[in-house]
Structures are given as structure tokens and as C-alpha cells.
Amino acid sequence: MTTPRHFLTLNDLSRDEVLSVLTRASELKRLHREGKPHASLPGKVMAMIFSKASTRTRVSFEAGMTQLGGSAMFLSSGDTQMGRGEPIGDTAKVISSMVDIVMIRTFAHRDVERFAADSKVPVINALTDEYHPCQLLADMQTWLEHRGDMRGKTVCWLGDGNNMCHSYINAAKLLGFHLKIACPAGFEPSAEILAFAGDSVTIEADPKLAVAGAHLLVTDVWASMGQETEAEVRKAALEPYQLNRDLLSLADSDALYFHCLPAHREEEITTDLMDDPNSIIWDEAENRLHAQKALIEFLLQS
């Protein structure tokens, strides 16, 4: 048996592999929009394991598998034996003997690594407390479609140094852009993940200085799933980092902005930016579908 390719962080793919997945993603988007069949994976089955809520991730993976000619099953960890303490490794051995690919959204990143270690089929990280690499594929596809090559560009992350921020750090190193992280003390990303990225990433506490000249501004919720009880404390600390028209005016005149959604309007991003007719946030969300279809093809055909 060959060892399966997993996608637990962006670092599981080379730069060339990511770019080839993104090219295929745009091709799949075109085929989908033109109503042209692209059922490249007939009969393939995906298990989708969720320990956290989701709208985009669940719908995009399930719709994507159907459009590729396969199917996907939703497994809430609370409704399976996983929720009653069956060891992750045992679960991985069983599920991976019955399906072709697995997607997991959970809390501890270590749990996804444990599952992958005992899985006979590819495992995709669909968000952990530490990373959200699938969102980065959609974001990078969106950037490529609107602006082209990422190399040499400056991206500014505004707010919490969270799972999305960590995946942006990985993307900066892999794809050759500079990432400026604007966050207050105490909300910095993991020192270990930062160290890995070297000089691709810098931290600047002042949001006005951080966004100056940036080509892309990115933000996310201030309290991620699992941090609900800290919401008020986080809001107080992160308020100066709100993505709004004033901050955007300090960035490059052609700057784009992203939000992975769901958004808390008037907290980390203003409603006028969400609803601006030129906002590409909705395009970014749609690209979850196309980018993940390309990723699934890549992992099953590697």
C-alpha cells in the first residue's frame, strides 16, 4: 500500500503543487459555471467529520464531491463513537477502510495528525485551532484570479493571531509574499510557526503602519470557535484593528480585502466594506468549492 498524501497544513504541498491545484481550481470553476460535466471521481466517497460548526466548509465539500461524481457523508463527532471516547487511531483505521478520503474539522491539531497517522486514505484538515489551510487555497485562488502572481506583494493580517493567521504565515513562506501582522500584545501568532517563516513575516502593533502600502488586507473574527467566553475581553483588545474604510485608504490604492467568513459586522469588519459592490469576499467564499474540488482530485490522483 502506498502512503496517502495528506493536507494537514499548506506545508504538505510544494509551491508548484499548490499553484497547479489553484490552476485546476479555476478550470473547475469555469466548467462548473458553463454547466460542463467534470465527474472525474465517480463512486469515490468522502467522510466529513465535524466537531465544530460550519456552513461553507460542509456545503463546499459535500457539493464538490457530488459534482465530481462521488458522494460525501456528514459525521458529527458527537453522534458517533468518537464522541464516546473511541480512540482516534481506531476510528481512523475503520473509517479509512471504508471510504476514499476523509475531511476533519476539530479543535486540537494533534487529533488530525493522529487520525492521519492511522489512515489508509488522504486526510484533509478542514480547520483546527491551529490552522485553516483549505481557506488559504480559496484565498490564493481568489488573489490569482484578480491580481495574478503573489510574489513580492505585501499582505497585512489584521487582528487575532489565530488559525487563519497561522495559515497565512505558511502561505507567505510558500508563495513568496511578505506578511505584516497587525495585532496587540498577547494576541500574537505562535512563536514556533512564526520562526519557521523567517523574514517572510513581520509583526507591527500599529494597524496604520501595518496596512501602509499593503496590496491585500485580511481579517477574521476576534473570538474563534471555542473562545466564545473570551469574546468581550478580545473585543476590547482588538477593536483598534477593525478593517474599515479609513484603514483601507492607507493601503495600496488597488488593495483588495478578504474575510474567510462568518463575519461579525461592525466588529472586525464594517458593513459598508462587506456590502461594497466591489467586495470580492463572496468570490472568496465561492472559491472554497472550486479549490477543494481541485485539492480532492490532487490527493486522490497523487
Ligand code: CP
Ligand atoms: N470560512 C469557513 O470555514 O466557514 P465555515 O465555518 O462556515 O465552514
Ligand code: NVA
Ligand atoms: N478563526 C475562525 C475561522 C472560522 C472559519 C474560527 O476558528 O472560528
